[in-house]
Amino acid sequence: MRIYLFILVFSLYSSLTAQVTNEQAFDFWQPQLAEQNIQGRLQCMLFTKNHFMYIGTSTGLYSYNGLTATSVSLNDVKQSSVTALYEDKDQTLWIGFQNGSIVQLQNNRAILFQPQEGLPKSAISKILTDAEGRLWFATQGEGIYVQHQKKIYNINTDDGLGDSYIYDLELLPNNTIAASTDKGLSLCRFNGTKKTIENFSTNNGLPDNIIRCISLDRNDKNVIWLGFQQGGICRFSLLNKQATVFPVAEIKDKQVNDILVLDQQVWVTTENSFVQLNRNGKPISTQPFSNPTQLAVDAEANGWLITKTGLLKNAAEKLQLIVKTSAQELNDVHDMWQDDEDNIWYTAKGAIIKQEANSTNKIKISLPGIDNKTDITCLYPDAEQNLWIGTMGKGIYLLNTKTNAVKRMGELPGNESMSVLSITGRNNNIWISSLQGIYHTTFPNGNLAFKNLTDLSGIGINYIYHIYEDSKGRVWFATDGKGLAMMQNNRFTHYGDKEGLTGKVIYSVAEDKQGIIWCAALEKGLFQFNGKTFTNFGIEKGIPDLDISSLDTDNKGNLFCISRTGYFLVDAETQSVIIPGNNQQLGMFNTDLNSTDHAKKGVVFHTSNGIFRYTNPSYQFITQPQTSITSVSLFLNKINASVQKNFNHDENNLSFSFTGIYFSNPALVQYQYQLDGYNNEWQPGKNDEVNFPKLQPGSYTFRVRSSATGNFDHATAASYSFNISKPFWKQWWFVLLSIIIVTGFLIYIIKERETAAQRWQQLQTEKLQSQYETLKSQVNPHFLFNSFNTLLGIIEEDPKRAAEYVEHLSDFYRSIVNLREKDLIPLGDELNIIEDYFFIQKKRFGNALLFDNKITDEQKTTYSIPPLTLQLLAENAVKHNIVSKDKPLMLELFITDDMLIVQNNLNEKTTREKSEGLGLQNIKNRFLLIADKEVKIEITSSHFIVKLPLIKRI
């Protein structure tokens, strides 16, 4: 018994789970965040104006681009569970937390919101800014806060607010804030001094007091929708303050978690289900979920849903599954029609099936006289809502859609065995293409006269895949092998290679909103007609497949195409290709030619998973990836790109991260980038990152664009301009400064050289003069006469010493001759000369001439002296003074205070020898020129002192 029970429970359980998975696939919710490392439970989501998505969890904040989720750093801001997200007009992100704190995120920098009044302790349930840009935030228990002129004001029950626990907050017209509480709806206004609050509760006709959510109506400013804890949902008019309650069984008595009002639909999440309603509150579908919470719609018109287990996305109103049936039955569907009452008619084996509007009830209408083997090829609803049914080999049937009565089209000659390829029409004209020929009739005129056009056309009996009458009354025939034929005023024109129509096999023709005729050709993609010729529109324009089996127009007149790989559109205004979603999950696309239906609400098509309707929402939505640069890095470290745009010459390694957000089909996004100033060509890239190392100084603009089709003509681009400055040695001011310095230096050198040359010349003159003076004095006949007299005396006395004397005399003269050319000679050499001189003179004067040399040997080598300086001074001393035994002439030579002192006692001759004073002056000049030093001459009462500056030997 127990085992039996277990089996029963188990089988029940497994069948339940199977049903659940089936249901989820049914509504095409795509699970998101697969393999993404998201911490905590998902709490809330937000789409920004930049088309970014942020997700708040119980542990932090993430951004998501459809493929990868990135944790958003809130720096060291102490955080708890994220409970509210809002983006203001300045694109600052406001993040509200469970613990009552609020964080602002601007340019990726998080700042804790710290008003001086402090922050609430209760969870933040909603943040928004009003028409004046004032910040409002709602709390779960402390009422509403509003920031007015930098001050925070609290609005709570004391001010008349229904309750302090706020679930939701919305900005209404007239700068009114709607707050939903445990005690009803409160409409609040605050002008800085006065708080005006209007409360609405069950007393005013609301079905419940606990209002868990408010949703604005996208199509009516003066309407809000409310979701209740136990009362379902209601529509609330702000004009007459009246609630319209929708008693929806699917929602009744369930806690409503969120409402989202779309274009045609209203979505509701309850504690355990997701419910789609039309705007009159009639349910379309219900799906079980484990605690689904927030609903949202992005700028691409995709729907998003947070459930307890994760995040889901679907194509929202763009794509509806309108008939769900078995794969077997779908295999027999070749054409379908959604009538203006939303009933759907589609072909089956030997029958037509009608699915009644807003239900899954199906009625099978059999066609008399045909069996299961006969294919029903096409359906055409005429102006009186009769359905024309074309078959293979059994002709055409007419179905009265009001009575469901079927009759054979007896008026058509040869109908019994006719094989129909296509029935089309416009207004009262009906066109039939069959293997037996082309027929035309007008309807209704009471008299169905069919005209056979086969012979007139010149096409011959051939496959005509599609006949299309355009808005100008031209009729287009898509042929199998002969291109396109066009009939206007009963005259046929043929289009082929010559007119640019290179495809011979044409499957389908359509006219877009702009009046442009398009046709689909076998393996050639699309062709576009400009009135005279055709232009190919192929892969390079972004179409994903060249084999297009059906052309149609959507509810806004854009070209709608079906191929084996899915459906896509060509925007009639921009001619950009739009791939609205991920086709793979829709199943195998049916490639029966011309099997779409142009219904009032959109294009109906079918795949192996069901019959779908693509609807272009009435509002504008994004159809191309939105490109943005997410970060700029310098040497792989992120920088604040909104501030930093100038770099030094060595800051030349930049990386750019970018993203093209296309939630509809993120895997298709590809990039092109260029760095203007480095390479002006667009580079393709599948990666969302690029690095430029070693950039030269200059001005650059990094541009990136993204596309989902491979064609970038309509792509959005993002850019970042920056400068890398030249190194300082390449700056103009540095170059100028350098030139000035170098020029100055050159001028200085030239001047210096000039002075040096002058000095050198002067020196030469002085030297020559000195030599001349010396020679003159030495060749002075007195000196020679005296010397020879002395010599004569010595020769007699001591011939040996005479030889020595002559040696000294000759040394003296040699020295003079050898050294006179030099500028400077060692002090020792000069002393040798003077010693030779004294030797010679002493022979004459004996002890009357005294020479006291106190120069050390070290000093002799350390210092230099202009040649013959000392000799000249000694000679001067001898020349001007009396040299006698009574008054001996004492010449002293010593070094003191860095001066070489040459001094002799004064004993001047009364008769002064002729002197030009040239000798002393010459010495002075030479010292000035050579060493730039002054020679000092002091004459005391007893001494004549010459102070020669010491010149160090180099």
Add this chain to the structure above:
Amino acid sequence: MKLIQFIPVVWLICTSFVQPVIYTSNNGVVNFRSEAPFELINASSKELKGAIDLSKNNFAFRIRIRSFEGFNSPLQKEHFNENYMQSEQFPEASFSGKIIETIDYSSKGKYTIRAKGKLTIHGVDQERIIKSEIEVTGNSIRISSNFSIMLSDHNIPIPRVVKEKLANEILVSINTELFAK
């Protein structure tokens, strides 16, 4: 801990001056059931303490976790207290908040109300709205309520081994009669 949880009750008592606006009870019954595929667990306590302030529409209830009796085995009770509820650390569960509906307590009759407040079990707070039947008898208020608690909401872990023996959703029923103070 005990003192803190007493504060709302004491406070409610102190702030009553006029009329019998405070109703209290010390012996309410709380029953819980776990209906797992392999085991049914049932336990109850008669120690539910509570108070309602009619003037403010506030209420506060609390119960000692160790007062639950009636498990399938003494060992199970031990596991309940030691492993799951950690009764040493979190000795009490409480629910306090406000009553959403405004009811005329002066007229006898049965009403359905929603009690909204903070449900604290295992030290974890949950904001809950719990639907209850109340009956005004004249001198007392009878309250009965059935609701469920998800163990995962209160960080009460279910080991993999007992997954088939312990349900995540615990069904709770409450019956109590409060008298005017």
